[in-house]
Amino acid sequence: MRTAEIKRRYLAHFEAHGHAVVPSAPLPAVGDPNLLFVAAGMVQFVPYFLGQQTPPYATATSVQKCIRTPDIDEVGKTSRHGTFFQMNGNFSFGDYFKADAIPLAWELSTKPIDQGGFGLDPERIWATVYLDDDEAIDIWKRTGLPADRIVRRGRSDNFWSMGIPGPAGPCSELYYDRGPAYGAEGGPEVDEDRYLEFWNLVFMQYEIADVVSKEDFRIVGDLPARNIDTGMGLERMASLLQGVDNLYEIDEVRPILSRAAELTGKTYGVHSGPAAAQSHPDDVRLRVIADHVRTALMLIGDGVTPANEGRGYVLRRIMRRAIRAMRLLGWHGRALPELLPVARDCMAPSYPELAKEFDRIEQTAYGEEETFLGTLRAGTTILDTAIAETRAAGRSAITGEKAFQLHDTYGFPIDLTLEIADEQGLDVDADGFRALMAEQRARAKARKTGHADLSAYRTVLDAHGPTDWLAYETLETESRVLAVWGAGEIVTVALDRSPFYAESGGQDSDAGLLTGPNLRAEVIDVQRPIKNLIAHTVRILDGTIAVGDTVHAQVDPEWRTGARQAHSGTHVVHAALRQVLGPGALQSGSYNRPGYLRLDFAWRGGLSDATRSEVEEVANLAIRRDLPVGVRYLPLDQARAEGALALFGETYDETVRVVEIGGDWSRELCGGTHVDRSAQIGSLAITGEQSVGAGQRRIEAVTGIEAFRYLARERDLVGRLAAQLKARPEELPERVTALLARMKQVEREAGDLRDRILDLDVAEYTAGALDLGGITYVGVTTTGDGRKLAEKVRDRFGNRPAVIGVIAGSGAVVATTPAAAERGLSAADLVKQLLSGRGGGNDAFAQGKATGSPAELLTRLRDLVAAA
Structure with a gap:
């Protein structure tokens, strides 16, 4: 059954x-x-x-x-x-x-x-x-x-x-x-x-x-x-x-295991009986592969993406364990393209959505494998050296410093270091590694926040209750100062109520002012360091601020307008991407500030110019349609049932805020500030698209007045180019293509001329060759390509035993003919003798960095050839 x-x-x-x-x-x-x-x-x-x-x-x-x-x-x-x-x-x-x-x-x-x-x-x-x-x-x-x-x-x-x-x-x-x-x-x-x-x-x-x-x-x-x-x-x-022995042999798992065995040339189950522990390394690795590939399929299917922490780290770890197990079994090709479709076919009868969304799933999985294989190559070399050094020093454990270096510099995960060390019979100083990681996190947190420690925030929250946060309702409030941390020009302030949007959900914090009878302060950052408390970092411009003061909190209205345009623009671009590329183009992260947005999304391969233009056009058509932008608060289950898109990996409350643009055209869970209608975004221009990781792309765009300025700069640039080339704007592509073709032609002609000149030099140098006891020797200096010159001169001597030495700038080059090599003359040996052990190459060609007089070096090389 x-x-x-x-x-x-x-x-x-x-x-x-x-x-x-x-x-x-x-x-x-x-x-x-x-x-x-x-x-x-x-x-x-x-x-x-x-x-x-x-x-x-x-x-x-x-x-x-x-x-x-x-x-x-x-x-x-x-x-x-x-x-x-x-x-x-x-x-x-x-x-x-x-x-x-x-x-x-x-x-x-x-x-x-x-x-x-x-x-x-x-x-x-x-x-x-x-x-x-x-x-x-x-x-x-x-x-x-x-x-x-x-x-x-x-x-x-x-x-x-x-x-x-x-x-x-x-x-x-x-x-x-x-x-x-x-x-x-x-x-x-x-x-x-x-x-x-x-x-x-x-x-x-x-x-x-x-x-x-x-x-x-x-x-x-x-x-x-x-x-x-x-x-x-x-x-x-x-x-x-x-009627099978275990979960690895049922219909949803065994085909994956069998395919892995087929690829690696292994036979599963011949090493142990049905009730035994089945601990033969080959069987263990095949079971790891089958389990982890199926698990990865299900996790990515439910929206988890590989990351360095939380759920994404669990996914990344199991994928990497499966990929490495395949390599240990002898398979060095891409593993997941061979195994993931098998897992899909096993699980789709119970979960048909896996087949429908497989394009998205495979993009994420295959991109992660590609990245990991690069990490594996670099990190394994370093780890092998660390293992050798550990054994040579008579130690039983790899140091925490080395494990941290592998993680921090080479992206080599600690669990893989532990696993490989264990296979080699070594331990890892995991406590030392964790201590270094904790220090790094503490430094990063201090750099990022610059705020007081969390206990100070909790004290304020316990004493005064949650900040009355009014960013959705108003741009200004009369507020009382509850706490001030720090001293000098820049301090952090807690207020009993605040109109400032605190950085979250990819949206930058608001800017603005705090003013009072004896105060004028610029708000430069707003954070929510703990739940329900808003912390404002301010620069004191005039006066002082103290606990108990009443201040007027005012958001910069231009800043907020630009922020609303950018955040709504992010939703519009996301919807446009999904409309053009399909539902697999899911957002995996975003950032927006006034007039600017970037959006990361799951996709493999760059977007063509035509596709990028289509996404931009779909977005601007939605803006022109002046779609209504609405906000609803719904139970999480209902929001999901209605198709609201969530950023996977985020934790949401039972009641969520749903932002809709044009009803179901764009429906996302979001806590940001938005325009009231899409036309208020103004316009949107995509300024860039690039890779930001395996299976992840990033689109950057500008909105509102920034989009106008960007397009104006583009128009000005086109105008100046058209004037310089004496062409109409629409003729520029053809004119530039012609210019590039002409440049290539000129470069080819110049190269031909250089080759003809070089041939003349070669003829001159060949005519001046010396006979040193049956070995032809040519020694020259040049300001050009020393290697090319040496090879051309050598080719002139055919089957004759010959040695050619060229000093080109700070480099020394030696070339020998096959007949010279038969006489025991090696270019590599000659270079090392000439340069006191430096340089390298083979019998036919060698080079190294030259020091000293070119004439003296060539004379010394001549003497070495004569003495051979």
């Missing part, structure tokens, strides 16, 4: 029992600061379990995409660890509990396949329960499971939580006996390879806190209602129903 069919049957079973079918949440966890990725099927339902929100349904079912990375280094070493997996779940929010959850799981597991079930043999199913959960034991017995196949287990096995504060509860797990070929008899406590866990029923009734470990936590109390959270591992069930 294919994995997609298992998924379909699961959802159909619970939908038939009244459960609402809920789509999988995206892999990037939203709204939970403790999680990078969704790691369990119940994550999107946590607010319902905690009673923080009212669920729109009493019961639900889903198949949730999940990522778990804490044990990423164990992936491939066993047949059970994987980073990406799918969790089938059914949930009750205060509706049913154990008495219904247990029979529902039993029914689907044992119901015959031709009746829509999974057809597992009930005689081979075991259950575990929490130590004192007599209720669950009684229900299992009534369901039909005999007492001798029900096992009591402790907290580490049968008490479930996410590993962080939140909902939790005792659980009951289902295991399937795969038979004596997989291990010893006796149930899950004896052998969890033979007895494979496939379903976990969590009876969620507590809230926990102070989580130290799986067994060390504090139960805060009961949840508002008793809930059910069950999880059936989709990959586990697929391995059972497809």
